Amino acid sequence: xxxxxxxxxxxxxxxxxxxxxxxxxxxxxxxxxxxxxxxxxxxxxxxxxxxxxxxxxxxxxxxxxxxxxxxxxxxxxxxxxxxxxxxxxxxxxxxxxxxxxxxxxxxxxxxxxxxxxxxxxxxxxxxxxxxxxxxxxxxxxxxxxxxxxxxxxxxxxxxxxxxxxxxxxxxxxxxxxxxxxxxxxxxxxxxxxxxxxxxxxxxxxxxxxxxxxxxxxxxxxxxxxxxxxxxxxxxxxxxxxxxxxxxxxxxxxxxxxxxxxxxxxxxxxxxxxxxxxxxxxxxxxxxxxxxxxxxxxxxxxxxxxxxxxxxxxxxxxxxxxxxxxxxxxxxxxxxxxxxxxxxxxxxxxxxxxxxxxxxxxxxxxxxxxxxxxxxxxxxxxxxxxxxxxxxxxxxxxxxxxxxxxxxxxxxxxxxxxxxxxxxxxxxxxxxxxxxxxxxxxxxxxxxxxxxxxxxxxxxxxxxxxxxxxxxxxxxxxxxxxxxxxxxxxxxxx
Numbered sequence: 052x053x054x055x056x057x058x059x060x061x062x063x064x065x066x067x068x069x070x071x072x073x074x075x076x077x078x079x080x081x082x083x084x085x086x087x088x089x090x091x092x093x094x095x096x097x098x099x100x101x102x103x104x105x106x107x108x109x110x111x112x113x114x115x116x117x118x119x120x121x122x123x124x125x126x127x128x129x130x131x132x133x134x135x136x137x138x139x140x141x142x143x144x145x146x147x148x149x150x151x152x153x154x155x156x157x158x159x160x161x162x163x164x165x166x167x168x169x170x171x172x173x174x175x176x177x178x179x180x181x182x183x184x185x186x187x188x189x190x191x192x193x194x195x196x197x198x199x200x201x202x203x204x205x206x207x208x209x210x211x212x213x214x215x216x217x218x219x220x221x222x223x224x225x226x227x228x229x230x231x232x233x234x235x236x237x238x239x240x241x242x243x244x245x246x247x248x249x250x251x252x253x254x255x256x257x258x259x260x261x262x263x264x265x266x267x268x269x270x271x272x273x274x275x276x277x278x279x280x281x282x283x284x285x286x287x288x289x290x291x292x293x294x295x296x297x298x299x300x301x302x303x304x305x306x307x308x309x310x311x312x313x314x315x316x317x318x319x320x321x322x323x324x325x326x327x328x329x330x331x332x333x334x335x336x337x338x339x340x341x342x343x344x345x346x347x348x349x350x351x352x353x354x355x356x357x358x359x360x361x362x363x364x365x366x367x368x369x370x371x372x373x374x375x376x377x378x379x380x381x382x383x384x385x386x387x388x389x390x391x392x393x394x395x396x397x398x399x400x401x402x403x404x405x406x407x408x409x410x411x412x413x414x415x416x417x418x419x420x421x422x423x424x425x426x427x428x429x430x431x432x433x434x435x436x437x438x439x440x441x442x443x444x445x446x447x448x449x450x451x452x453x454x455x456x457x458x459x460x461x462x463x464x465x466x467x468x469x470x471x472x473x474x475x476x477x478x479x480x481x482x483x484x485x486x487x488x489x490x491x492x493x494x495x496x497x498x499x500x501x502x503x504x505x506x507x508x509x510x511x512x513x514x515x516x517x518x519x520x521x522x523x524x525x526x527x528x529x530x531x532x533x534x535x536x537x538x539x540x541x542x543x544x
Contacts, residue, residue: 099288102238106250109290111191111221113283115242116162116175116198116212118183163241163283164188164212165223165292167322171216174322175282176297177203180210188214191248202325207266208297209318210282211325223284226291228270228314231255239274239296239310241283251275253308260311262298265395269311270294276310285312294318320400334401335427336409337367338374339536340391346540350527351379351502352415359391361411362529362536372422375413376536377502377529382410399427414502452484453477453491455508466494472531473506474498490539492532499529519543 099105162179166172173188180186186198196214203210231237232255239251253274260269272285276296285294294312301307324331343356358381364370380388384407388394401407406423456462456478463470477495480487498504500514518526525542 099236102250102252105238105286105288105290106240109223109284109286110240110248110250112166112223113191113240113248114164114166114173115189115247116164116179116282117187117189118160118162118180119185119187120158120160120183122156122158161242161245161279162281163279163296165240165282165284166220167224168222169216169219171214171220172201172326173198173212173214174295174318175210175212176295177205177208177210179282180212181205186212188212190220202329202331204321204325204331206264206331207313207317207321208264209295209313209321209325211322223286223290223292225315225319226287226289226293228268228293228316231258231270231287231293233258236288237270237272237274237293238286238288239272239276239280239283239312240286241276241280241296243275243277243279245279256309258314261392262311265392266317266399268314268317268396269297270314272310272312273308274310275306275308276312277306278304280310291315332403333399333427334403334405334424335368336374336398336422337365337369337425339363339365340380340394341538342391343379346525346542347527347538350523350525350540351412352523353379353412357381357390358388358412359394360538362538368422368425372409372420374409374411374420374422375502375504377499377527377538378411378413378418380409380411381417382408384408398424451486452481453486454479455497455511457507458496466496467534468496468531469534472496472498473504474531475505475508475511489541491528491530494532496531497528498531498536499527501526515541 160179160183162175164173164175164179167174180200180203186200188196188198190196198212198214201211201213235255237253237255239253241249243249243251251274253272255270256273257271260271261267262269270285270293272294274285276299280296281298283296284292285296287293293315295315295318296310296312298311299306300309300311321331339362340359341362343351343353343358343360345356347360348354348356358379361369361374361376361378361380364374364376380394382388383394383397384401386397388397401424403424403426406421409420409422411418411420454477455475458468458472458474458476462468462476466476468476474496477486477491477493477497480491480493497511500511501518503510503514505511505514515526523543525540528539528541530537530539
């Protein structure tokens, strides 16, 4: 009995161990299954087997756009009409120099867009509707409605349209393009080549691309985009618009997998302003600026070429605040400034009329200037101002070989120099000299040396000599050539 009891006890103990082992195995199995299912879900989220559900969710908000523009076209007779023909008089009118040679005709263009509100606001590209006399919107259900332009911004190529919404319209919302990552799936929708509602998918190939504008922030995608897709949405997998399809890079006009969509975080605030004001109101400093290179940085005693250097100060916010030509803007509204493009975007995004702190590097010191921002003029108004020239290439030699003179009334008249400009004029430059090699030319007016305004030849000589005595390898000159400002770096050997 005792042995049996022991055996029986041993058997009970073994059964419990087996049961525990079974529980462990079962738990492990459920863990493995859970991980496997989670992996499937994650994979489905990143690379769905089908985009059909997403298309059904957002497709009704995408529209086709047709524009009609009246243009003048020449009327040209087609052949010679025999004498006595009943059409002789008609064609004689064509050939009469006093008769109209042109007649109006309608030119059509196609594009895409998307609805952003139930009451009929639609976003598209500026170039899709620019100059159009009539804009027709085709909805996914086959209905048509005329649209009016609320406002547009050619700087980022965005326009806001409005249709009369007889019924509540399906619409989509903007997403946060800043959290989009290279490699994320995206879906483009639109009207490529006039083929009607079409879908293409791909990934984000790159971010923060710049093409030609001051406010560019493009998402690059390999989703197929063609002519007619312009103005259409680029969706993330949540059905949010993260970009507006705008341009492609192609040798033949067709898609080769390099398309560009303006980032939603640039578009959305512009759309809000267009909706509220009918125009975009961007902050404006009132300066002409440029980037620094390493030689310019060395001449200014900077370790690296960071910031944006002021070429010219116009009448307006910066002049009122005391900003000077040759100032290097290194911070704006507590934000570091690395280059001119970044400064333009930061200023443009700042509310008009707001007073901000601007940190500039002036003669080796960091100085704080408080500027009340104005409103950026239109491109047409800005084009009336003198555009900054191409940056001058740095040279290696000293300033020897230049003949300098104070500005006189006769010299101002001879060279067309504005009376408001102060400085000294270069009367002659030896083409074999270091001055010529450094980029100085006859007729150049030197206005600043080492970020200091000058008015006499003696001041130029003193500042250049002082720079040499301090052991500096170069000095920065601000000169005007035919009225346009430019920087020239003079290196000392």
